[in-house]
Amino acid sequence: MESTGGLRERKKLRTRQAISEAAIALFLEHGYDQVSVADIAAAAEVSKRTLFAYFPTKDDLVLHRIADHEIEAARVVRGRGDGEAPLDALHRHLRARLAERDPITGLCDHPQVVAFYRLVTGTPALQSAAARYVASGEEALAAALRETTPGDGRFAEVTAALAAGQILLVQRALAAANQACIARGMSADEREPDALAEADHAFGLLSGGLAPYRR
Structure with missing residues (x-):
């Protein structure tokens, strides 16, 4: 049986991935400078506070992949x-x-x-x-x-x-x-x-x- 800690980490990874994918999709569609952090949070269905907990800056939403x-x-x-x-x-x-x-x-x-x-x-x-x-x-x-x-x-x-x-x-x-x-x-x-x-x-x-x- 998987531990509570393991389930929590998997949930965090899914949330992080969802935020990142929402951000990249918006950036590719509208351009990096035209998309706000609020737009990304809304698309990922998280609060801005949650978004910044995973990605401290806007550019981290993209550059974390490298x-x-x-x-x-x-x-x-x-x-x-x-x-x-x-x-x-x-x-x-x-x-x-x-x-x-x-x-x-x-x-x-x-x-x-x-x-x-x-x-x-x-x-x-x-x-x-x-x-x-x-x-x-x-x-x-x-x-x-x-x-x-x-x-x-x-x-x-x-x-x-x-x-x-x-x-x-x-x-x-x-x-x-x-x-x-x-x-x-x-x-x-x-x-x-x-x-x-x-x-x-x-x-x-x-x-x-x-x-x-x-x-």
Whole structure:
């Protein structure tokens, strides 16, 4: 028999999902700036107080969907196999995500994903808010990379920070290129060979300049 706590958590998850789906539907139909929090609460049949309990800000209603990826690169570096270099682990992980059509890679042609991507990239307020996820992800990856470099050399901290910025910038650029092709009508299957080749090329360039984190 399921515990009361388990039922409560499931109810919270359903409520959170209902609020998020109502918000995204309204944003896609009317535009982010034209939809108020009150509109979303009414559509989800919850109070504004309940809505803010799940999503503290309006942009969280959208960007929470990418929040899980905020420290993904750092998790990959820390969870890599024995003897595997950080760049190799990140490269391998990206290729796997491309094969899985993970939306974060841009290589996903599901209509809802394409519409969501267009919403985020086409809304200045969301782009500005997303910057905090970018900054947090870079800090997390820099910390993970720093852990892989023994010693306290003069440039250890700045090297890790610069590397993290370059790696995540490359990943965002690759995702944008993939989604741009799909937005022009290319299917994910058609785009995949070039997406993989571009990922290989990009990590080759990174490897050439980030010696501390390659094999």
